[in-house]
Amino acid sequence: MLRALAGRDGAVGVSDVARTTGLAKSTCSRILASLDDLGIVERVDEAGRYVIGSGLRALASSGAAAGSLRDLARPYLRELAGRLGESVSLGVMDGGEGLYVLQVAAPGPVQVTDWTGRRFPLHTIAAGQAFMASWTDEQVAEYAADGLAGFTDRTVTTLVGLRQKVGEVRRTGVAWTVGEFSEEITGVAAPVRDADGEPVASVSVYGPGWRFPGDGDVSEIERLVRETAERVGGLLAG
Numbered sequence: 001m002l003r004a005l006a007g008r009d010g011a012v013g014v015s016d017v018a019r020t021t022g023l024a025k026s027t028c029s030r031i032l033a034s035l036d037d038l039g040i041v042e043r044v045d046e047a048g049r050y051v052i053g054s055g056l057r058a059l060a061s062s063g064a065a066a067g068s069l070r071d072l073a074r075p076y077l078r079e080l081a082g083r084l085g086e087s088v089s090l091g092v093m094d095g096g097e098g099l100y101v102l103q104v105a106a107p108g109p110v111q112v113t114d115w116t117g118r119r120f121p122l123h124t125i126a127a128g129q130a131f132m133a134s135w136t137d138e139q140v141a142e143y144a145a146d147g148l149a150g151f152t153d154r155t156v157t158t159l160v161g162l163r164q165k166v167g168e169v170r171r172t173g174v175a176w177t178v179g180e181f182s183e184e185i186t187g188v189a190a191p192v193r194d195a196d197g198e199p200v201a202s203v204s205v206y207g208p209g210w211r212f213p214g215d216g217d218v219s220e221i222e223r224l225v226r227e228t229a230e231r232v233g234g235l236l237a238g
Helices: 002-006 014-021 025-038 055-062 069-084 126-132 137-144 159-172 218-237
Strands: 041-043 049-052 087-094 097-104 175-178 185-193 199-208
Touching (some): 002 049, 025 041, 069 087, 069 097, 069 199, 087 126, 097 126, 126 199, 159 175, 185 218, 199 218
Antiparallel strands (some): 041 049, 087 199, 175 185
């Protein structure tokens, strides 16, 4: 069942897992639910689609108590959303793209779209650029080799530009995107690292560009995002 999930580009539904494995749908549903409780897989939307869970590496490398990173991270993301007044998400790598597995909505009536369960090119979102900071220059070049899709006029579409962005993330520990996926959205993200220092997820804050970051203290925003990512990463240390 894990191979059925790992061998696909996106989130996989129970019916697809049943067809791939030859098991009954009810059996697959029961096993996937149990694996979700352990953090081995993660259910990413109400339709019942799953991806390999962020907790799998933590369980293997650190012997930490089993649990879904998504569920364990939720209170930290909720706290960050309350402090900054914007939506906060947890993203993971999936099939060479970024996948949002959890979003905590901002307080107030004006909300950004809930992107839970959706996948995005890494270079277009802060969550993805946060992952890329751990890559070698060769890996960055390989990613850009087939071209970088432009979603807006501000999307980074050249290798030189991407290297500059990644270099900035390496220097500051956070990634900013201003209108790069959507002209109306500004986001900032920091990587969540496991016990070995490897990025396994990212914490992102994003909101309408007219409101975020606004006149807020950018240095303080960056500090809070980095701190939250570190606290979530601490859950993987066991």
